[in-house]
Amino acid sequence: MIELVSASRCIQCNLCVNVCPTNVFEQRDDQPPQIARQSDCQTCFICEVYCPVDALYVAPDADANVVVNESTLAETGLLGSYRANVGWGAGRQKQAQQDQSFHLLKKL
Amino acid sequence: MERNQISSASDSNSIQADVLVIGGGPAGTWAAWTAASEGAKVILVDKGYCGTTGATASAGTGIWYVAPDPTSRESAMASREALGGHLAHRDWMTRVLDRTYANVHLLSDWGYPFPVDDTGHPYRNSLQGPEYMRLMRRKIKQAGVIVLDQSPALSLLVDAEGAVAGATGIHRQTGERWQIQANAVVIATGGCAFLSKALGCNVLTGDGYLMAAEAGADFSGMEFSNAYGISPAFSTVTKTLFYNWASFTDEDGTVIPEAGSQKGRSVIAQTLLKKPVYAILDKATEEMRSIMRKAQPNFFLPFDRAGIDPFTQRFPVTLRLEGTVRGTGGIRIVDQTCATAVPGLYAAGDAATRELICGGFTGGGSHNAAWATSSGYWSGQAAALYARSLGQKALQRQVKQAGTPQANKPTIDPKAVVEAVQAEVFPYDRNYFRSQSRLVDSLGRLDSLWQEVQTTGQDTSNDPTQVVQAREAAAMVATARWMYRSAIERRETRGMHKYIDYPELDPTQQHHLISGGLDQVWVKSQPIANQTEDLKVLAGVGR
């Protein structure tokens, strides 16, 4: 589930509020969005792909709450890792272009 | 963009369009694109955000893209015929393969960044979810489609003759109610996965089925609704391709005989009924591992974040219900345009039956994505032509909400209803493996639940989250009833429908099961050659 909206990184663009499929976030005046309905989070990681400043972190656990530490996540490269993998953001090559699944399907 | 401007009707909350598309996954966006390309004024509403929402946007899909040479096409068509229990139609497969091929080339023309294979040719059999759906959103906006995000539809509107004439809904962030009058409506709301948290599926609660049924539409193949996807036990990621290179074991590493991703999935289910099952992707070579990471980065998210190396470390797995998302049942379509039994209403993608191309075996991996783009294309085109044939005056029709007006009783707790439905449809020994006694038992409780949720259908609450969740709960109860009533009537084992009282395939039951009804659920059989006539009543009230 979504566990972090980093106040230090967030630029309050509210993209996550718009794109979340299950309407987990709530927009607020002059503050980063609030995780208002965490139990509705479907752990799809999509908000991370859209956040332009890697301010969000979705823990892999579907049901359990986990405590996360922002600086550890940043140090281990997990903040923004999915956006990087998908290849969105300036100067990145889109992952769609690097998809070599045909090598695998040949082996099936 | 004059032609696409929404004009206000006399009622200030009501807006008008030629075609309303409900749902903005691949099926809905293709429908919107073709309808707009035919010159129709199109509005697309999505419960979430068109571009990120639905099974494809989060998961990504392989797609049934097959070169048009006779040998490749023949083997593509033959590949799942037996698995699907010979319920698919060759003429439909041919059409879908042709349309998918053309549509994938359109995607290429529009700039989808397909990779090249080792012979230097574009490789077009795989679509990355966020990339594909962002492109589709951009294309439909360019075509002039008005997109309303975070705006779930709640009910259809019908005219005096019962033809569908629009829909009502709510903006779930502002709580504002909307009403859109339209000459034609395409339902593209996806399947129903019962809030199982299978990847990207929690927006897929069968809302479109319920709305369509209230307007009088019926279903085909609802017994083929028990697809389960493998995921790490703690995670939502039901991406299953790579489990072809897994060993499935006990906690101590003892291999579970016959367990596997494809044919051995039922062994996993049987074992999970007794004890935990673990997996390890130890059959993937070093070289394959980096290819896997590039092919499906979302597969690796849960592992990387939980600190597990899936190639060298065992992890517990589970099976999450994907219901009709990777099942094949859905709204019955009556002709090649994807029209439903109700005038003015079309169905596309997972909202519609996919038996026509995959019979009773899952359409995941390729067919479903092909069906979504093809059925979307046809339904959008047909809806635009139908809308034009009705003309502008049709927007003056007197309309009312489809379905019976509900009593205004206190709202029951949607979460409690959802949990009650899940208790009937999640367990492997009820839904993966079906038995007459358990189906009857579940249906008894589901029928009572239906009586209860009747009061939640027309929620007058002011909390939009509550309104939407109440409607989702009702749709899930209704879907489970069509599923299990149909399952009882297929007294054999065929496709994904495994009936322990009838473990063999029965050649005399090579037919479709059509179902429908709200208070009284009914099921009829229909010969496979004939899509529209000769319905034989099997259960419930006939029509």
Ligand SMILES: Cc1cc2nc3c(=O)[nH]c(=O)nc-3n(C[C@H](O)[C@H](O)[C@H](O)COP(=O)(O)OP(=O)(O)OC[C@H]3O[C@@H](n4cnc5c(N)ncnc54)[C@H](O)[C@@H]3O)c2cc1C
């Ligand atoms: C993990 C996973 C992997 C898959 N892999 C493959 C694959 O490799 N190959 C393949 O062919 N298929 C695959 N599938 C199936 C495939 O994703 C679906 O068949 C496909 O997404 C169907 O498209 P759709 O447009 O009908 O539905 P969806 O993509 O699910 O979109 C439905 C849309 O309707 C919206 N909606 C729902 N209710 C309402 C409402 N009341 N009002 C307004 N909007 C509403 C939703 O928000 C959503 O945007 C996979 C599915 C899953 C879950």
Ligand code: SF4
């Ligand atoms: S998308 Fe990122 S930057 Fe924008 S509001 Fe959300 S967290 Fe903040």
Ligand code: SF4
């Ligand atoms: S992971 Fe998905 S459901 Fe959860 S907050 Fe992010 S976008 Fe919303």
